[in-house]
Amino acid sequence: MRATNTVDLSPGAALVLDGTEWTVELREPELGRVHLVRHDGIRQPVSFRFLANHPNCRPSSRSGPPGAGRGRQPKTPRDLEPGRRELAAYRMAHLLEVETGFRSGDPLRPGPGEPKPEYDPATTTLTARRLAKVVELGAMDRQEARLLGLERVGYRTLIRWDQRRHQAGLMGCVDERWLRESGGHPSVTEEIREAIFAVRAETLPAARGRRGRG
Numbered sequence: 001m002r003a004t005n006t007v008d009l010s011p012g013a014a015l016v017l018d019g020t021e022w023t024v025e026l027r028e029p030e031l032g033r034v035h036l037v038r039h040d041g042i043r044q045p046v047s048f049r050f051l052a053n054h055p056n057c058r059p060s061s062r063s064g065p066p067g068a069g070r071g072r073q074p075k076t077p078r079d080l081e082p083g084r085r086e087l088a089a090y091r092m093a094h095l096l097e098v099e100t101g102f103r104s105g106d107p108l109r110p111g112p113g114e115p116k117p118e119y120d121p122a123t124t125t126l127t128a129r130r131l132a133k134v135v136e137l138g139a140m141d142r143q144e145a146r147l148l149g150l151e152r153v154g155y156r157t158l159i160r161w162d163q164r165r166h167q168a169g170l171m172g173c174v175d176e177r178w179l180r181e182s183g184g185h186p187s188v189t190e191e192i193r194e195a196i197f198a199v200r201a202e203t204l205p206a207a208r209g210r211r212g213r214g
Contacts, residue, residue, distance in 0.1 A: 007051065007059050009034050011099070011126060012163035014060035015051075021060050023159055026126045039156075084174070087149050091173040094137070094150070095162050098129045130158045149175055 007015050013024045015036075022036035025043065033047045051057050096105035101115030118124065118132035137145065137153045145151040164172030 007057060008166075009048075009051070010166050012159050012161075012166055014163065016056075016058050016060050017054060018056045023163075025159070037159075085170075088170050088173045090148060091150065091161065092165060092170055094133060095158070095165055095173065098126070098133050098158065099162070101129075130155055133158060 007013075009015075009024055009027055011024050011027055015022055015024070017036075020038065022038055022044070024034050025037040026035040028034065032049065033045055034051075035043060035045045037043045093103035097103045097114075097116075097119050099105070099121075100107065101119045101121050102109070103111055103114070115121070119129050121129075124132075134153060134155055137150050140148075140150065142151065161173060166172070
């Protein structure tokens with residue numbers, strides 16, 4: 001099982017077959033297969049056995065550490081500008097809702113009305129849930145979406161974010177522009193302050209409900 005031991009087959013991961021890059025769209029371990037999608041939208045289901053025996057299957061360079069970060073101290077939430085951690089957590093909540101149906105990522109701690117029908121893993125595919133999230137984010141007020149770092153989010157954007165989330169957790173949901181410059185003096189602009197309040201206003205009721213059930 002050479003290939004499957006060395007290639008990441010989690011949703012959002014990238015691999016190369018015969019020189020062509022594919023992204024893992026869906027993994028079905030119970031069936032022993034994954035669904036791959038190419039940059040032009042072509043999809044192909046393949047078995048683990050096929051990948052294990054493929055002579056030209058390797059991880060994509062996009063699945064490895066970013067070039068600028070190789071050999072350097074990994075970035076942590078402490079490297080984020082003030083308020084940006086909340087925005088990264090908000091972005092992660094959207095990704096978790098797509099993957100699990102729950103913004104917390106935990107079915108035992110559902111938020112109000114979760115899972116929504118368009119995000120219920122029991123009745124929808126991962127592709128359908130990603131497309132539903134694109135529609136949801138596209139319907140947001142443009143100013144609010146910009147402040148929350150959720151403007152111009154497409155299908156491939158969600159795959160790219162989810163790949164980074166699987167690799168680096170919360171920091172995988174961070175925009176590089178949110179990191180502090182070395183030696184800089186962090187500050188919170190009025191726009192960022194408003195975005196933080198918007199995130200807290202949306203997430204606070206669900207958090208209180210979970211504490212109440214505990």
